[in-house]
Amino acid sequence: MEPGPLTAGTVRPGGRTAKVRTAVLRAAQDELVERGFHRLTMEQVAGRAGIGKTTIYRRWGTRARLVTDLMGELAARSFPPPGTDAGSIEDVLLANARSVLAAINDPHFGATLQAVIAAATSDEGAAAALHAFYDRRITEWAKVVDAAVEGGELPPGTDGAELVRAVSAPLYYRLMVLRQPVDETTAARSAARALIAARAGAFVAC
Known part of the structure; x- marks a missing residue:
């Protein structure tokens, strides 16, 4: 499941410094x-x-750097991909679509x-x-x-990163541009359509 708000213990332990970082990132996310x-x-x-603002300025310096650190932490804790023995490519792409769905529909993380x-x-x-x-x-x-x-499920030279982007792009378009709800059916269709294109060689790197 995707991460919600940062809470005590969700950032790697490491004494007072880690506790300060946890508190600051949690506050930054809420703000x-x-x-x-x-x-x-x-x-x-x-x-x-x-926390004293001088501590925050000394460690992060700018709002952008603080938010970058927050997003890095959320990425580290977000829904992990399955292993390379996760099953068929259909299963993998559907799992990816569902991970995006979980992210954007989580009240705080979304x-x-x-x-x-x-x-x-x-x-x-x-x-x-x-x-x-x-x-x-x-x-x-x-x-x-x-x-x-590599296992022969998709054409040689298929760009894995581009295929992953193709699965998630329609979901974000619906959410951010059309302002329409994104559900399980939408996610499954996005994964299926991306797979059809991939099998046809649409993501083979030139």
């Missing part, structure tokens, strides 16, 4: 959900976390994603944070797809 990226301030995060996605259209710092999040997720899922290519 992001409530206020959006552009109205998030280091002072508000400091007050919410109960709201966090939407806030950063919206900000990324006009802010380079937010865009960098979003890219870091998705680069990590796509890279991990692409490894599983690449294993299916």
Whole structure:
């Protein structure tokens, strides 16, 4: 299941430094959900976390770097891809679609994603944070797809990362552009259509 709000113990242990980071990232996520990226301030995060703002500025420096750290932590805790022995490519792509579905429909995590996605259209710092999040997720899922290519389930040269993107793109389009609900049926159709295209060679790297 995708991560909801950060809570004590969800970030790797490591003494006071780790506890401070947990408190700050939790506060940053809450502020992001409530206020959006552009109205998030280091002072508000400091007050919410109960941490001196000088500590936050010294460690993160800018709002963009703080949100990038938050998104990196969420990526590390988000729904992991199955192993390379996860079954058929149909199973893998459906699992990927369902992981996206879980992410965007989670009340807190989904709201966090939407806030950063919206900000990324006009802010380079937010865009960098979003890219870091998705680069990590796509890279991990692409490894599983690449294993299916090596096993002969898809044409040689199929770009696993592009196929993973093709599964999730329609779901985010519905959510962010059309503002339509995304459900299990939508996720399954997206995975099935991407698979048809992949088998036809649409994702073979040129």
